[in-house]
Amino acid sequence: MNLFTDMRDLVLETLAAMQAGGQLPAGLDMASVTVEPPRDAAHGDMATNAAMVLAKPAGLKPREIADALAARLAEDGRVESAEVAGPGFLNLRLVPAVWQRVARAALTEGTGYGRSTLGAGKRVNVEYVSANPTGPLHVGHTRGAVFGDALARLLDYVGYEVTREYYINDGGAQVDVLARSVYLRYLEAHGQAVAFADGTYPGDYLIEVGEALKVQVGDAYVGQPEEVWLEPIRDFATDKMMALIREDLAALGVEMDVFYSEKSLYGTGLIEAAIEDLRSKGLIYRGVLEPPKGKMPEDWEPREQTLFKSTEHGDDVDRPIMKSDGGWTYFAPDIAYHYDKISRGFDLLIDVFGADHGGYVKRMKAAVSALSNGRVPVDIKLCQLVKLYKNGEPFKMSKRAGTFVTLRDVVDQVGADVTRFVMLTRKNDAPLDxxxxxxxxxxxxxxxxxxxxxxxxxxxxxRKAAEAGIAVEDATLAQADLSGLTHEAELAVARKIAEWPRLVEIAGRSNEPHRVAFYLYDLASDLHALWNRGNDDASLRFIQEGDVATSQAKIALARAVTVVISAGLGILGVTPAEEMR
Incomplete structure (x- = not known):
């Protein structure tokens, strides 16, 4: 049940009747007609913009359409009143029975209440975390992991077939640095004194890796030149770091469907195939870029490069894909990776990046647009920084990590549920304290x-009702007589429950799971307000002494709240609390 969809259908049917009766011309585009909660609850239960958006194409004054529409809508049994405000806004008040049916629908539909077919038949790939495999996940990765996982859950809730994917950045220079850092810990495990040069990873988390390497190869690499041990240690260290990252994600309740290795793109022809696809479309050429805007770097000099004509797909400048030495730029394997995603048949791609990737958005969108001929949209979500505080002071770095606060530091302090919910109390592109x-x-x-x-x-x-002998199974509560739920505080709760299906669709369309967290807070506020009113007015208490029927009606409303809270927390990846301790 989606009450807002139902009422929009009523408005559209009424507008069609007005067209048939000659009050409106035929052929009007109704796509922009909406029914939504009014900005001010005092104005009514719902508001429609129909008169405002149809006035110009209909050649009529908004007020003229609104008056006629209001008169017809008022005849429907669900509408208590239809009032025209201002130049043509139309506010609707619904009869209590409508809101009472919402509580019944939540109980009857259970976990299905609020689910949508928005993404039915569509496949979406959500890539998130994708941290370099050089150490444990830090707090920035935590926010991206929570956001990406909640977004994947949200899209699943609205009907998409979702693939959760982690892109392992194991093809760049950073994994060579990791190998050299592990080699130092390996030497240390053999009793040698070592010094970590700038650019290496000094965190204690590599001590165990160095010791594990000693166990596996003994002293085979001691005193050997880098060309002997760099590649095998790189593979060994990457595997160990990815095992650590998987453990970190599991501690947060995050599971991936696919771990995709960047290294698998090299030497397999995938990068070449992606670039050739762009070349066949006339988008690869040799050219010289304009100097950077602003202060020019001292080492800048004009030189001919192999470029992707990304400006033809919305980018600000064309982008290099090959270095002067003939090697690929960092952008080339990213192009190939998205080329592979497109070839896997996804209808929508979503990339969750850190705030430091802001400059990468336009070029990546341009690449996907070019590779898919505009068929596959890509939505790139940037997660802003998280600032940690404790006792009013910035939270100190982790000794184990060496340079940053880890995901485990956060989860160990407050638990996975609290971590996840708090990370979604701000929109992803807003900083979070x-x-x-x-x-x-x-x-x-x-x-x-x-x-x-x-x-x-x-x-x-x-629990108390069951102890008092009142049947509180959902099937029983759904059959309760809810006609007595007429107090404004009770109806406010029902109205908020009615917003859930609409809220889910909006969040799913905009890829914004934080909307769920905001909504749950509002729903909880309405429930707490009703509870507190019951402290002063005994008739509003959920259990009415000696009156089973009334008790079941009031409990049905309260239970409908937890149906929605459980669904919402499920999207956020949070376990609902049965009791507070």
């Missing part, structure tokens, strides 16, 4: 606690 003290507070100011407390409160009601 993570205060270890505040995220564990038991107060309204802590959205994690506030939502979980609402769920726990309802579960306590269910």
């Amino acid at each position: 993570f205060d270890f003290d505040k995220v564990l507070e038991q107060s309204k100011d802590n959205p994690v606690f506030y939502v979980q407390y609402a769920n726990a409160r309802v579960n306590s009601v269910l």
Whole structure:
């Protein structure tokens, strides 16, 4: 049940009747007609822009259309009143029975309430985390992992076939640095004193890797030149780091469907095939780029390069794909990787990058547009920085990591559920402050606690009702007589429940899972408000002494709240709390 879709259908049917009756001309485009919650709840339950968007093409005044539309809508049994405001806005108030049916629908549909067919028949690839395999995941990766995983869950919820993918950056110079760093720990394991030069990785997490390498090869690499050990240690270290990263992701509740190696693109013809595809479209050429804007680097000099004509697909400048020594630039394997994604038949690609990849967005979109002939859209989501605080001070670095706070540091402090929810309390492209003290507070100011407390409160009601001999199974509650739920505080809860299917579709269309976290906080607020009203007004309490029927009706509304909270927390990857401790 999607009440907003139902009411939009009613508006469209009424507009069609007005066309048939000659009040509106035929052939009007109704695509822009919406029905949504009004900005000010005092104006009504729903508002439609129909008169405003149809006035000009219809050659009529908005107020004229709105008055006629209001008169017809008021005849529908679901509409209590239809009022025209201003130049032609139309506000609707619905009868209580409509909101009562929403609670019943949530109980009847259960986990299906709010699910959508938005992505039915479509395949989407969500690539996220994709950290260099040179160490444990840090707090920035944590935000990207949570966002990407929640987005994948959201898209699954609205009907897409989702592939969760991690791109292993194991083909660049950073894995050579990793190998050299592990070699130093290997020598250290053999009792040698070592010094970590600038650019190597000094974190303690490599001590175990060096010791494991000693166990595997003994002293075979001691005193040997780099050409002997670099490649095998690079592979050994990469495998160890990816095992560590998988453990970190598991601690956060993140599971990937595919781990795709960048190294697999080299020597297999995939990069060459991708570039040849672009060349066949006239998008690869030899040329000289303009000097960079602003202050010119001292070492800049004009030189002929092999370039991708990315400006033909929306980029600001054309991009080099080959170095002067004949090797590929960093961009070339990324082109090939997305070429492979397209060849796997995905209908939509989503890349979740860190904030430092902002300059990469246009060139990547241009490449995908060119490779797919504009058929496959790519949405690139940037996750901004996370600032950590504890006791009012910036949280210190991890000694184990050497230079940064790790994902494990965060999860060990507050748990996976709190970490995930807090990481989604801001839009992905907005900076986020993570205060270890505040995220564990038991107060309204802590959205994690506030939502979980609402769920726990309802579960306590269910337990007490069962102890009192009141049947509270969902099937029983769904059959309860809900006509007595008429108090404004009760209807406010039902209205918020009714927004869930609409909210999910909006979040799914915009790829914005943070909307779910915001919504859950609002829903919890309405539940807590109703609970608190019951402290002063006994008639609003969920369990009515000696009145089973009324109790079941009120409990049905509360239970509908937890149906939605459980679904929403499931999208966020958070386990609903049965009780607070």
